[in-house]
Structure formats: C-alpha cells, structure tokens
Amino acid sequence: MATESKTRRRSAFDIRMIIALLVGVYGVVLTVMGIGFTTDEELAKAAGVNINLWAGIGMLVFAAAFVLWAQLRPLVPAEPDTE
Template identity: 70%
Template sequence: MADESRTHRAGVFDVRLVIALLMGVYGLVITIMGLGFTTDEEIAQSAGVNINLWAGVGMLVFAALFVVWTRLRPIRVPEEPQGEE
C-alpha cells in the first residue's frame, strides 16, 4: 500500500508553466515595444497612456504569479499507473 501513495511533481509538463512561458514571452515583447518603439502620436491616440508598456508589465506579472503558484502548489502525479499489477 505504501507504493500506491508514491507520487512525484509534474515538473515541466505542468500546463501552468506553459501558460506562464507564453505570457512571459508575449509580455516581454510588448514591454519592449512600449519602452522603445511607441511614438508620442500613438500614446496621444490612447488618451495619453502607453498601453503597450502597461499591458506588457501586466502580462509579466501574470506570468510571475503563475510560476509562483506552480512552485507553491505543485501537481502530484502517481509514479506508476494504478490498476496494473
């Protein structure tokens, strides 16, 4: 019975890490666009707010929260499928 309760962490195969990676990459690109490639005319069109910068920072924060969530509450996967003898 002790073997039935043995588990390990999902690790890289956790879907939350995939989501965090995608959001982090998109957030980084949008943040760079907001910092270096947004013109004053584009900022004026968006009511004086650098939307690319703030959306990118928001996406980076979202990705960081997903990574923290993954570290604090890892998904546990059984080492061997149950039912096979």
C-alpha cells in the first residue's frame, strides 16, 4: 500500500501530466473561442479557416497523447545501488 501511494504521488508530479494539463486548458479555451466567438471578419482574415477551432482541437489531441503516454509508461522508481 505504501509503495502504491508513493508511486501515485510521483506520477502526479510527472512533467508529462503538467504539460498535458497546461496544453489541455489552452486547447479548451481555443476550442470554445473557435466554436462560439469567431466572427466573419476573423474568418475572412484567415482565408476562411477557423484557426482557433483547429488549433484548439490539435492542442486537445496533443494533451490526450501526453496523458496516454504517462498512463502507458508510468514512472518507475530507480533501484538503489547496493554495492
């Protein structure tokens, strides 16, 4: 039980999860902005492409990939040297 708690604590501060959280938050903001708050003027500036929406979706996919990576390859504690 104690080792599971330590592993869970160590995984919480895994840099991959921190990056996924930050990119995911920005991705949600951009996706919401792209869906609900993009004007026709902004679309005209971007040649008809909803950049906020596509960038937000890309960031969400990136964040999901980092979470998946952290789940599939969790941190393993280093074995102490007993020499």
